[in-house]
Amino acid sequence: MILLLAVALSGPTEAPAQEPDQAGSPVPSYTADIQPIFNKRCIACHGCLGSPCNVKLTSFRGVERGGFGQNPYSSHFLASPRTGMDVVQTTAEWRARGFYPVLSRGGSKIENQYLSLLYQMVENGTRHNSPGFSRQALMPLYTKRYAHQCPATPDALRAQLKQNPAAGMPFGLPALDNKDFKTLQAWVRGGSPGPTEAELRAAETPNNPAAVLAWETFFNAEDKRSQLVARYIFDHLFLATIVLEESPRDYFRLVRSKTPPAATPAAAPAPVAVIDTPLPYTNPYKYAGVDRVYYRLKKLTTAMLQKNHFVWRLNHGDIEHLKALFLEPDWGDNAKLDAPWDIGNPFLVYQAIPVEARYRFLLENSELIVSGITYGPVCLGQTATYAVKDQFWVYFVDPKYDVSVLDPKLGLDTWNTFMDRSLLGNDSYEAAYGQALKKLQPKGYTIDAIWNGDRKNPNAWLTVLRHESNVSVMKGRQGGIPRTQWLMDYSGFERIYYDTVANFEYWSGDIPKLETLVFFNYLRQEFEDNFLLLLPEGDRQAIRDDWTQGIGQAALALEPFAGADQPTQIETSKHDPILSLVGDIQEHMGEAVSGPVDLLNPHIKPKVSLSDPIKSYDDWVKAASLLTQTHAYKFPRYLPSVILLKLTDGDDDARVYSLIANRVYATQDTLLFQDGQELPHLYTMSIYPTVIGGFPNYFLEMDLKQAGDFLRRLRDVQSLADWNRLRDRYGILRNDERFWPTYDWFTAWNFANRGIKAGYLDLSYYDLFDSVY
Incomplete structure (x- = not known):
């Protein structure tokens, strides 16, 4: 013990001697003291599947689980273990899967501190990450981040930190302030206790159990049609965050459980026992070894992370709407209600459910479904986003005109072709789809073939943005007219x-x-081609070739253009057919769907000058709009993906804008397109009057008096060095003493202004180094 104490105070960590704990002082509360520190300073990087070292700090269960040595973002041929928090339930099971502890308890205070990996990392940050630390010292660690190996023992970690002092936590950001550090230290020294049973029960109890029971009753109806509908909804929204209007301040997730809902509103429900199958359609009965499975709304007790937070907002009336949508149509006398499990083919599994009901469910919740496609449960998308273009709009074929609704099987012999991911399988599907178009839409589409949400549902028009390794989805027409557009069918x-x-x-x-x-x-x-079917036949191929260039032309030649020779009933301007078509779509949708006029990203610019004084936010909008959605300037090629701007007019009035870079590539058909397929002369910038994305690259701060100077300097940027000078003038770098106060301000604004849609921002890409972009 004496030797351990001596090493702890003067050994390889070179830690300064700590003040002794006050006699009799209580150990800090995990719920009241520690989790709030993790929320505001740690989950920005340690909040999702695949966080660094797989350390997840959104809950005590995650902290207790610890870390895992395999880098989740390294290239690996074989599968790695699943790391979702509900895969197993006990710490012992996680240890058996290879997770190691980052906490130490059961010893003396100094032993608990000395042997805690979590404490070592944070303490190292307090010694090396004071504001003003070297950003350049982080570069070797950043460039090798995918090869990084996480040490699993205190000695191995000490050796790594001695070799790389800049690797402390929060990584590459200013250290915790002294108050938070002392609180965390006292908790670690006190044995790192978790929440009490009473605190856990209080956190897990919904504010309105009756509202929860009403939905659980709907999802667990006994008849086979309702059971199949519940399966369909679960398959499509198992990643969504659910908000019930009748249970305010609560967030839920739809899960499958071994335990049933409460029998009556007055009865206490059994705790949710999650059956966390590998895939949503995996047979839960076989997987869990049970005879009955129940759909439950599991209350979420962790902080929301914006990068994977998308909300299904419901009220009690939606139960009746879903019943009418799915159960009132005629299912036919021969509907196959005993659908098979373990098959990832919705066309086969759910063929009993009327196809229009399925499609309308997707349409009514398109932002949610597309968010699932683009967000996912993992931290970073990486190469998964390479196939996504930086900015595009999405529309949907109206069910009355959709050939995959009118003839669900498209004349094919088997449902398997629909989910055949091979080139031949896709060709067969496209050929069948083209024949169905020729048969069922021989005159081509009218403008009515685009679903307009009955001119009231904004899910009819989506804006999708890619920010390198992550993606954002929004309702309505936003960001200015994009280079490419989609028309999706069922x-x-x-x-x-x-x-x-x-x-x-x-x-x-x-x-x-x-x-x-x-x-x-x-x-x-396929979806780009569907959109082109709205245009005159003679314009389609030229636009298709323009949207995919270079080496992508070879891939394009292999991808059939279903319906390429279809006529269209939409008349467009010969001068600019896409602009003309967008105008028709806007009129067809109406402002309730498209959203208000986008003054920040107009196609026709206002008659103002950047030399004019900016005295109001209206002046700012007009001036800033001169630099959006235009190829006239070089600055977009030097912008990072996402900039959040705090613009103030006096001490009490501040607004937030997101400056988004829209990059263009010759093709998305190669994993290496970012290394040689850029078309920087086509890059643009869009500005949005809110927080966009979950991964800001920079925070900028200025007042209206400075806004004109900023815009003029931005307009004049000719090189990366020019941009860096402008960034340094108005930006908050990651080593700036203002960093955490600024982050806290944006966090507070986000939750105050975006409400249930807001979450904590991720800092994995903040202030990326100049050599990266």
Whole structure:
């Protein structure tokens, strides 16, 4: 013990001697003291599947589980273990899977501190990450981040930190302030206790159990049609965050459980026992070894992370709507209600449910479903996002005109063709789809073939943005007219969802992930082609070739253009057919769907000058709009993906804008496109009057008096060095003493202004080094 104490105070960590704990002082509360520190300073990087070293700090269960040595983002041929928090339930089971502890308890205070990996990392940060630390010292660690190996023992970690002092936590960001550090230290020294049973019960209890029971009763109805509908909804929304209007301040997730709901509103429900199957369609009965499975709403007790937080907002009236949508239509006398499990083909499994009901469910919740496609449960998308273009709009074929609704099987002999991800399988599907178009839409589409949400549902028009390794989805027409656009039909919607979500194994090796990426490319091309069918036949191929260039032309030649020779009933301007078509779509949708006029990203610019003084937010909007959605300037090629701007007018009035870079590539059909397929002369910037994305690259701060200077300097950027000078003038670098106060301000604004849609921002890509972009 004496030797251990001596090493702890003067050994390899070179830690300064700590003040002794005050006699009799209580150990800090995990719920009241420790989790709030993790929320505001740690979960920005340690909050999801695949966080660094697989350390997940959103709950005590995650902290207790600890870390895992395999780098989740390294290239690996074989599958790795699943790491979802509900895969197993006990710490012993996680240890058996290879997770190691990051806490130490059961010894003296100094032993608990000395042997805690978590404490070592944070303490190292307090010594090396004071504001003003070297950003350049982080570069060697950042460039090798995918090869990083996580040490599993205190001695191994001490050796690594001695070799790389900049690797303390929070990584590459200012250290915890002294108060938070002392609180964390006292908790570690006190044995790192978790929440009390009373605190856990209080956190897990819904504010309105009756509202929860009403939905659980709906999902667990006894008749086979209702059971199949519940399966269908679960398959498509198992990643969504559910908010019940009748149970305010609560968040839920739809799960399958071994335990039933409460028998009556007055009865206490059994605790949810999650059956965490590998895939949503895996047979839960066989997987869990049970005779009955129940759908439950599991209350979420962890902080929301914006990068994987998308909300299904419900009220009690939606129960009746879903019953009417799914159960009132005629299912036919020969509907196969005993659908098979373990098959990732919704066309086969759910063929008993009327196809229009399935499609309308997807349409009414399109932002949610597409968010599942683009967000997912993992931290970073990496190469999975390579097939996604940086900015595009999405529309949907109206069910009355959709050939995959009118003839669900498209004349094919088997449902298997729909989910055949091979080149031949996709060709067969496209050939069948083209024949169905020729048969069922011989005159081509009218503008009414685009679903307009009855001119009131904004899910009819989506804006999708890619920010390098992550993606954002929003309702309505936003960001200015994009370079490419999609028109999705029912069968394509299901195919892309099952390819990228329901069938996606985040734990798999590289080959299955590559197959997902390739199939996504097929589907993206299909939806772009569907949109081109709205244009005159003579314009289509030229636009198609313009949207995919260079070496992508070879891939494009292999991808059939279903319906390429279809006529269209939409008349467009010969001068600019796409602009003309967008105008028709806007009129068809109406402002309730499209959203208000986008003054920040107009096609026709206002008659103002950047030399004019900016005295109001209206002046700012007009001036800033001169730099959006234009190829006239070089600055977009030097912008990072996401910039959050705090713009103030006096001490009490501040607004947030997101400056988003829209990059363009010759093709998305190669994993290496970022290394040689850039078309920087086509890059643009869009500005949004809110927080966009979950991964900001920079925070900027200025007042209206400075806004004109900023815009003029931005306009004049000719090189990366020019941009860096402008960034340094108005930006908050990661080593700035203002960093955490600024982050806290944006966090507070986000939750105050975006409400249930807000979550904590991720800092994995904040202030990326100049050599990276």
